[in-house]
Amino acid sequence: MDIQSIRDRLAKPALKFTAGGFRPSHSDEESWLGRVFLFREDEELPINSAGETLLPFAQFHLPSLPFSSPHLQGIKVLTVFIANPFPDELEPMGERWLVREYHDEDVLVRKELTAEKAFLKPFPLKAEAVPADYPLWDGGGVPRDLELEILELERSGRIECYYDLTTHCYEHKLGGYPSFCQSGIDPGEGFEFVMQISSDAKINLNVVDSGSLMFWKHRDSGEWALYYDFY
Numbered sequence: 001m002d003i004q005s006i007r008d009r010l011a012k013p014a015l016k017f018t019a020g021g022f023r024p025s026h027s028d029e030e031s032w033l034g035r036v037f038l039f040r041e042d043e044e045l046p047i048n049s050a051g052e053t054l055l056p057f058a059q060f061h062l063p064s065l066p067f068s069s070p071h072l073q074g075i076k077v078l079t080v081f082i083a084n085p086f087p088d089e090l091e092p093m094g095e096r097w098l099v100r101e102y103h104d105e106d107v108l109v110r111k112e113l114t115a116e117k118a119f120l121k122p123f124p125l126k127a128e129a130v131p132a133d134y135p136l137w138d139g140g141g142v143p144r145d146l147e148l149e150i151l152e153l154e155r156s157g158r159i160e161c162y163y164d165l166t167t168h169c170y171e172h173k174l175g176g177y178p179s180f181c182q183s184g185i186d187p188g189e190g191f192e193f194v195m196q197i198s199s200d201a202k203i204n205l206n207v208v209d210s211g212s213l214m215f216w217k218h219r220d221s222g223e224w225a226l227y228y229d230f231y
Helices: 003-010 144-155
Strands: 012-019 038-040 055-061 077-082 097-102 108-110 123-133 173-175 191-198 212-218 224-229
Touching: 003 144, 055 191, 123 173
Parallel strands: none
Antiparallel strands: 012 123, 012 173, 038 108, 055 077, 077 097, 173 191, 191 212, 212 224
16 A cells, blocks of 8 residues: 555545633633633533532634534533542543533523632633644554554655654644543544543643543443543
8 A cells, every 4th residue: 555545545534723822712612721611501510419610721612613523513612610620530520520512402591600729820722724634653542453564654654654644633632633642542433533631731731741621422222432642
């Protein structure tokens, strides 16, 4: 298999987010990290069974973005809440993390709610399309048949290593591939990677040690999964 065919097989579109660097519009169509202000009338910040308030981490207005994951089809607004300290890796959603989905028929209102232990600095997001994101080599999503093709390219001297062929977006992103720090994991049959929120000094987020919060969604049940690792 030639190099371009391998790239074509692996490439996935993504949307890279950069926090701040511009004056926010404060419109309902703006996406944010560290701030959630759209809720149903009867909703507040989520509180778990221990009485702990989950912290607002992100709000995405999907129709305003130049790209959205096919696994989020029909969703207008997505909000993310996570506890401090973080939940365990692959802990079920509900007690220490929560993703809320809103559709066109949902009536949303603005609420400026604050969480006592919130530590993220709120910034609006600038979105930039990434035409081709590629998986990381070690468990990042390279199929076995392509691994063998790439190893043969290395043995033949046509490339020095896999990363001569590819690039990877490590930043906050929607779509593409997860940015594992350690060997990659598979959250289970039917789960598709959707997005990640990465360590970012500007928003005061360090996922343990320069890691990323990575989110998957089940293509049939709609169940969400959260995983993170770090260096």
